[in-house]
Amino acid sequence: MKSVLAILTVVVALVGFWYAACVPMNIHEAAMQAQRAGEEVTPAEAPERRHMGRISLALKNTGLWSTVFSQERPQLPAPHQVAQEFWKTTWGMIERGRAFSKRSLILHGWITLSATLLGFAFGTALGIVLAVSIVHSRAMDMSVMPWIIASQTVPILAIAPMIVVVLAALSVDDIVAKGVISMYLSFFPVVVGMVKGLRSPDAMQMDQMKTWNATRTETLWKLRLPSSTPYLFASLKVGVAASLIGAVVAELSLSSNGGLGARLLAGSYYGQTVQIWSALFAAAALAAVLVWAIGVAQKVTLKRMGFAQ
Amino acid sequence: MMAWVFGSLLFWAAAWALNVRLSRLSAPWVRFFVPALFGMTVIIVWEGMVRGFGVNPVLLPAPSAIAATFVGEIPTLWGDLVQTFFKGALSGYVIGCTAGVLTAIAVDRSPFLQRGLLPVGNFVAALPIVGMAPILVMWFGFGWQSKAAVVVVMVFFPMLVNAVEGLRASETMQRDLMHTYAATPGQGLRKLRLPAAMPFIFNGLKICTTLALIGAIVAEFFGSPIKGMGFRISTEVGRLALDMVWAEIVVAAIVGSAFYGAVALAERVITFWHPSQRG
Amino acid sequence: MNNETIPQVDPPKAVVEARGLDLTFQTKDSPIQALKDVSLTIEQGDFVSFIGPSGCGKTTFLRCIAALEQPTGGNLTVNGMTPDEARRSRAYGYVFQAAGLYPWRTIAKNIKLPLEIMGYSRADQDERVKKVLQLVDLEGFGGKFPWQLSGGMQQRASIARALAFDADILLMDEPFGALDEIVRDHLNEQLLKLWERTNKTIAFVTHSIPEAVYLSTRIVVMSPRPGRITDVIESPLPKERPLDIRDTPEFLEVAHRVREGLRAGHAYDD
Numbered sequence: 001m002k003s004v005l006a007i008l009t010v011v012v013a014l015v016g017f018w019y020a021a022c023v024p025m026n027i028h029e030a031a032m033q034a035q036r037a038g039e040e041v042t043p044a045e046a047p048e049r050r051h052m053g054r055i056s057l058a059l060k061n062t063g064l065w066s067t068v069f070s071q072e073r074p075q076l077p078a079p080h081q082v083a084q085e086f087w088k089t090t091w092g093m094i095e096r097g098r099a100f101s102k103r104s105l106i107l108h109g110w111i112t113l114s115a116t117l118l119g120f121a122f123g124t125a126l127g128i129v130l131a132v133s134i135v136h137s138r139a140m141d142m143s144v145m146p147w148i149i150a151s152q153t154v155p156i157l158a159i160a161p162m163i164v165v166v167l168a169a170l171s172v173d174d175i176v177a178k179g180v181i182s183m184y185l186s187f188f189p190v191v192v193g194m195v196k197g198l199r200s201p202d203a204m205q206m207d208q209m210k211t212w213n214a215t216r217t218e219t220l221w222k223l224r225l226p227s228s229t230p231y232l233f234a235s236l237k238v239g240v241a242a243s244l245i246g247a248v249v250a251e252l253s254l255s256s257n258g259g260l261g262a263r264l265l266a267g268s269y270y271g272q273t274v275q276i277w278s279a280l281f282a283a284a285a286l287a288a289v290l291v292w293a294i295g296v297a298q299k300v301t302l303k304r305m306g307f308a309q
Numbered sequence: 310m311m312a313w314v315f316g317s318l319l320f321w322a323a324a325w326a327l328n329v330r331l332s333r334l335s336a337p338w339v340r341f342f343v344p345a346l347f348g349m350t351v352i353i354v355w356e357g358m359v360r361g362f363g364v365n366p367v368l369l370p371a372p373s374a375i376a377a378t379f380v381g382e383i384p385t386l387w388g389d390l391v392q393t394f395f396k397g398a399l400s401g402y403v404i405g406c407t408a409g410v411l412t413a414i415a416v417d418r419s420p421f422l423q424r425g426l427l428p429v430g431n432f433v434a435a436l437p438i439v440g441m442a443p444i445l446v447m448w449f450g451f452g453w454q455s456k457a458a459v460v461v462v463m464v465f466f467p468m469l470v471n472a473v474e475g476l477r478a479s480e481t482m483q484r485d486l487m488h489t490y491a492a493t494p495g496q497g498l499r500k501l502r503l504p505a506a507m508p509f510i511f512n513g514l515k516i517c518t519t520l521a522l523i524g525a526i527v528a529e530f531f532g533s534p535i536k537g538m539g540f541r542i543s544t545e546v547g548r549l550a551l552d553m554v555w556a557e558i559v560v561a562a563i564v565g566s567a568f569y570g571a572v573a574l575a576e577r578v579i580t581f582w583h584p585s586q587r588g
Numbered sequence: 589m590n591n592e593t594i595p596q597v598d599p600p601k602a603v604v605e606a607r608g609l610d611l612t613f614q615t616k617d618s619p620i621q622a623l624k625d626v627s628l629t630i631e632q633g634d635f636v637s638f639i640g641p642s643g644c645g646k647t648t649f650l651r652c653i654a655a656l657e658q659p660t661g662g663n664l665t666v667n668g669m670t671p672d673e674a675r676r677s678r679a680y681g682y683v684f685q686a687a688g689l690y691p692w693r694t695i696a697k698n699i700k701l702p703l704e705i706m707g708y709s710r711a712d713q714d715e716r717v718k719k720v721l722q723l724v725d726l727e728g729f730g731g732k733f734p735w736q737l738s739g740g741m742q743q744r745a746s747i748a749r750a751l752a753f754d755a756d757i758l759l760m761d762e763p764f765g766a767l768d769e770i771v772r773d774h775l776n777e778q779l780l781k782l783w784e785r786t787n788k789t790i791a792f793v794t795h796s797i798p799e800a801v802y803l804s805t806r807i808v809v810m811s812p813r814p815g816r817i818t819d820v821i822e823s824p825l826p827k828e829r830p831l832d833i834r835d836t837p838e839f840l841e842v843a844h845r846v847r848e849g850l851r852a853g854h855a856y857d858d
Contacts, residue, residue: 268443
């Protein structure tokens, strides 16, 4: 309970900081609007204001502070503006029976989620298969493993636009193209984690299997795979987060069919900051739900398998 | 034409057979030779397939074509590298990581704040923060400053989490020992907890090298002056000049590994005492 | 002015004085009484061993003296001060069960650590390091890192670290518990010599009967649930103690008394 309070404190502090930041971030716009409405603004000259620092302008116009939280296109929208937009484009859409309209975050979230899950599933499967073969073949281990480790230091996301274009040229479905990038990103943590996990049984446990004359397959199923479960879940958490990032970034290049990444891009074209932020929060919520779901599966599975928590 | 296909497949088979043999040896050179041969096989098979099947270079250029572009475009690639890595990624990396460590030290005396920051930081570190890029480009303009800002936001939380965990990593017994010396909190931090946190801090620094490069490149997809690796990748993809895209990716791979390697080397020198570095 | 007065022999000075000490830990299920009504005086130059089964409060008592735990009742003074004042005046050196050397510092720099914290001059630091390395027989190892030495050598280095500054009390919490028998014998012998040379007051926690009897001038037998003192045995053994003293009837007699004391404490429990 103590940590709940601590987390709340940190979150409240962050939100408070956000509200405070809205004042200097939006003060220029607020001053312009106030002047158009015929109000007194210091300094009165627009060019003079433009050259002023945000904070000093904010300090000179304390009267304008109340207007910085409700602008149409703020530099930094206030948290409640983002929350309103988020609510309007999710639950609000459901209420109006248009849950899957183009303006609904549910639709875009679903598009991103399906690509994420597709890529994640294939990435995980591929990762496990590769890890098993690495653990069983010394040649695989020595030739492939160094490259896998080295490739983790490479900014793989940079390839996303290219993969999208190549796959589009091969007239592959969009969701598959996005899935490929997600797969690519989630596959690395799974391989690395699973190789570690499959090797986690100690020498004594392996020797014991040997004394029973167990085959390699039996050792794999009865010893290696069960002992690798905690490692698997740890990498799945990293993998699913990476997979989502892959899908979002892929959507920057494949924006015609929607998705959270497409919303981000559209928002940035039209200066719709509130829309960008709410898409961002939708992505964050999606990531949180995915990681949480794997966390629950992890807890249940590990408990059933008798791993100490 | 089929000669290319069969030739490369034959090379693959031969190289794999050799690797299977070699991997049974324990000579030190084998550890380098086997992966090197494997990497060469991939490139040769790639080249052979592209030539043999006459793959359209718009889909997949041959390694030789990529190499030719790489050599021919070195000035452009270098300019992009300076813009994206040295200006955007590196400055953001330094600022973000320093801020992360300093914040961890600032909350060091408050276990309450640490308990709150750790889960929040871990949560934020798993979020798709790259998505902040359009906002930060809007705030800081198209120049490298906005890329640095994206990198700062991306590396801050992973760094903070690692540093906070590191500062808590010293053993109770060693903290008791400091207590028996009546050491001040500052002395305890300098002489015990900061050195003990170094392996964790370096872990964070290593994770952040990749994040920094990703952040700087992806942020350029949202707008940049007419140079930079991300800019080049997105425009050349648009022009279907994939050989140039691949050349940029080669640069990114080299820089990414070199950056990581440099941090890992510093780790080796500074945390030479840690069991993971001794073996 | 009378210079002819008979020089008075100082009465032995009480270094640690505990009166009716209580300590109760609050745990989730129920409070645990770690110390109950512990009264003991340790005098200047004593070598006092605390022995008893785990949970008898011997380590807790040592940690109270070091101000690492707060007693919940009773009175405890160290050098006539409260334990916390004594800690701040750096009255004692503490040796833990594990060596606890910093892996990123050499042996010499590890020994310098408390000296740096306490603000000794650079020259003084070097001199003291040299002196204590000699005391524990580790000359020439100052430049090595802890992980390059054996467990016994590491523990000797940690004792050197506790000796480096001018504390006249040495608190040792099962310092040789993790070492094998042969190394332990050797270190016991060295510790006695060191005690003789430095005239420090030593409080020593152990669960080995021979070790307690071999080392101490007084043996405090403790017993668990609640942690309390059941017997205090004055050793009749001479100050000069070669290792083979352990085969003499006097030694076996004392060991027998300790074992009886331990058994009595245990019977109380059944």
